Amino acid sequence: MKKHLLSMQNVTLKSFQLLFHASPIMCIAFFMFEILFCLIPIFSAKAISQIVNIFSDLKNSELNDLMLIVVFYISMNIGMQVLLPIRNNVSEKLSDKIAKDSEMMFISKIASFHSIHCFENNEFYNEMQIARNGCGTRLISSLQMISSLLRGIITIILTAGYMLSIHWVIGTISLLAVIPNAFYNFWVSKNGVALFRSRAESSRKLSYLSSILSTPGYAKEVRLFDLGSNILKKYENLFDTEYSRINKVRGKQCLLGMISASVGAIANGAALVLFVIMAINSKTSAGDIVLYTSLLPQFIGGLQIIINGVAQTKDNNYYIKHFLDFLELDFGETNGTLTLPSQIKKIHNISVNHLSFCYPNAERYALKNINFTIDAPALVAVVGENGSGKSTLIKLLMRLFDPTNGEIKINDIPMKEYDILKLRKNMSGVFQDPARFSLTVRENLEFANVEHKIDDDDMWEACKKAGIKDFIKQTSKGLDTILDKQFEGGTELSGGQWQKISLARAFLSDASILFFDEASADLDPKAEYIFYQSVREYAKDKIAFYITHRLSGTKDADLIIVLKDGEIVEIGKHTELIKQNGEYSKLYHAQADGYRS
Template sequence: MTTPAAPRKSLRRLGSLLQFSFGLVWSAARAPFVGLVALQIVSAVALAGQVLAVQLTLSVILDAKAREQGLLPFVFPVVLLALLTALTAVAGSLQASLGRYVGESVAQSMWGQILEMATGVGLRRFESTDFYDRLERMRSNALSRPFQVTNGVLAVIGATAASIGVGITIVALNPLLLPLLLIGGVPMLLTSRRESRLEFRFNVEQTQRIRLRTYIALLLTARDEAKEVRAFGLQRFLTHRFSRMYDTYRSDLARHVRRRSTLNVLGNLGAALVLALTLLALMWLIAVGQIGIAGAGAAIVAIRLLASQIQSLTGGVQTIFESGLFLDDVHEFVTGEQDEQSRGPVRDVPEFASLDLDDVRFTYPGRPEPALDGVDIHLEAGEVVALVGENGSGKTTLAKIMAGLYPPDSGTVEWNGTDVSAFDQSRLRSQIAVIFQDFVRYAFTAEENIGLGRADEPVDIEKIRAAAREAGADDFLAALPDGYRTPLSRLFDGGHEISGGQWQRVAIARAYYRQAPLVILDEPSSALDPRSEHDLFTSLRATLQGRTALFVSHRFSTVRSADRIYVLDAGKVVEHGTHDELMARQGLYAELFSLQADAYLRS
């Protein structure tokens, strides 16, 4: 009962796959693609013409009267054969060049989809290993597989056209030969489908292992990791682990290749057997006088060409099927993530007045304990609010939720009393400037590093310098060899390195340049010396000029002047109030503040 449904399902899948691939290629490189199709047809006609030219040439050779006339009778068939051979070669060369261009065009188009998906997907997805595995497969397959499918279709079109042309000539010679040759493609079709499934399964199984191996290679070759690898003498350990993983991969690959090769050999042996039977049938037809010598010569050429075209046809079908398995995975992933991003209404974000978290809970995927457990926090416009706690208390997670980067598992985050899920998330995030403790050090110029705070707007160098002055970065940036035009990395020509503390000031300047009404500073002073840290916080209120700030820190001495201090412990707000109120309460804040103060005094 289910047998008829399977072919229909396969045909529907194939139709969807072809539509996706053709649509992508058509939008990426329409004119070159049309050229490729035209070249396929030209090649098919030229191949069929070569068979006729061979027959004409052999007829002249065997015609005694023609031979008596010298070279003249040979000119037309020989020139025709030469021209058709040249035309086939030129068409093949042009196809290779156009194919390369179309391939790059498709790759660019797919990169656009990958980058749009990867930058638009919710940050929480990056906590899932399954997401990383599928993202890796997408990076590996999405760039080439759509064009491979299209190449497979072009091969099928070209092989079909050529097969029809050559097949007509074979039928003209003797109809018995054609069905034998067509049967020769069946073994290859049967084995190629099995090969494709094996290839897809092997790639899925190896995805995470390849990611780990690539990561170890990065540790051994990356610039930032180089110092620690050498300081701890990790070269031998990491190299040995890399080699061991590669050995395991090669062992798995050898097993996989043996299975594919076995199937391929069986398919080709089946095709060769049918070809041998066809040639034997040709010999029999010659022996009984049904085909002349000239016809026999042409038939041999035609049989060889048609066998080659049938192999191209089955190869194209295999390419379509194999790439289709990967593209199904890619297409499902991209559309699934796009659906995830497109959910929810879109509303403009009103001017900031307050931000409230009510009973917010959040747990990272794969972890049993919650990172946040029933958190309540209130911020009002113009306030400087501090969030303190020991390492692992949930401060950074809370900062990400307040920045709109993580949705809470439960509870609400309200902007001016409205749940933030009601707003367009990109517009909401444009109203918030965030400095993370692990901020990115972009290998761009100083001007670009700060200008990224408002990347969608034209660069305003005066405002960039003003933000740098507010963050205490203007003096050392202006003193660079090319001033603000100096790249802040030696990765590129003319680059210059700056210290960790200076980088932190550049990151702070980037946040100030954003001119957002809400600024979240997550451990923004971890690389600053105590004096610089104190100056940063004491000047924060004046620098913000009425904007709201959430200052996250584990150094209690820097947040004394905050309007309100929230104390986190194990994902919960255990205390909140001013510094004096919390010290008078003699709770966790007072305990930790005293411990840190005593440590400074003893040192």
């Protein structure tokens, strides 16, 4: 897993580019509103101080000035109230757009991985979790922080200017008052990032334990074996372990926070006392007192916004950096440029040469020195005990993984030279544990060919071949029935019915190479018989591989590949292998004896 790491200096710039790209107009409008809402309170405070000064020494000649200032003050406040809903609306729309764009980038990156290599890697899951925390809300927070920093800078410049014009010592004291808080925030940010990173895996475990009790797929086992209290205990123990570790950090944060806040409060109090002494000695006006007391909180707030913003930006950038780095992840996947012919008559063979494969982080090879050639058309059975490498072989033939050694060829051309997406458009398959899309029957079947519309008649014909038509006909909405009871009008399918939906989808594809990985495992004997009849009919001009433990379905196979401990120990037709009296014969007769007894 290769990472193209961004420097922290580039993260803020890249974040701003993403924000601006989401909606340039709304982004500009948002920052304009932020600047405006920063200026209004300061100018309002100045207007109030002038009103107080005029009232303290009111003369008729100054009434016009007073009215102008009052009108100015009222206008600013009315304008602020009128513009506030508009500003909030722009902010919400921009936030939604950023959330959508970043989430689309995140899931598009995951969808772009051609192999499933990454899903065998624990480090990938940790990186993915941290990266997910860097998109959406973190980018929105980045927008808010950039605007806060801008607002803080403008606030400091204007308030400092006004306050220093009254007395430079007061401004200096107010500046020093926030320094302890700055160090505190930087410390919190640094430790917070390290703490979150260390919690990535435990957070995933907590989420998983919670899902066991809240996901329908676990409901039966949880109740049958009374697992509720056991899972809750595991969750509680893991949570308490994390909580204890976090609390130690929080305790230190609390102590340092109290100290920094106390120092700041004492310094601000000293500045205020100094100003009161000046007022008593008539060295400042009533308006200046009002202005100072109005601007001091804004000045302190502006400084804290900048200090907190810098610290939080560093914290925020950590997660955004992981998000941006995740978008650049490279698993070393290679892709060819050749287009696989769509017509099966142009595919004359598949050959596997000296193929070996080892899963990531595994110590032993799952497959070793696999060799065979299949000429079309052919129905190929792959058999063997559990763990012999059958499913791994199918994954390699689908190019969900690339071989560690050796190669696979299609039409005597290495598979790696074909464009992966175009190659897979000529493949279809049914798995023992097919994906259960909580969508309508129609949407599930449309996945067979997302680029072309599939007629209802073709869907019903595929469902008939798969043995699921009668069940769908009995539902209230037919092809528009949602296959999940969690949704209104939905229905629940058994494991065998899900396999039939998956089989119907395979029948609707234009694939020239078919894979069936224990596709009949959940079918009853009658349904299994229909399955084999349908597969043989559908695959009569194609190459079809099927894994099965039920060897009654291998008699009609054109070729049987027998695997043991990751190696091919036998290869041939049913009658040939029975005569050899080897591994296949042993497995076959063991099953047959079981049926006879």
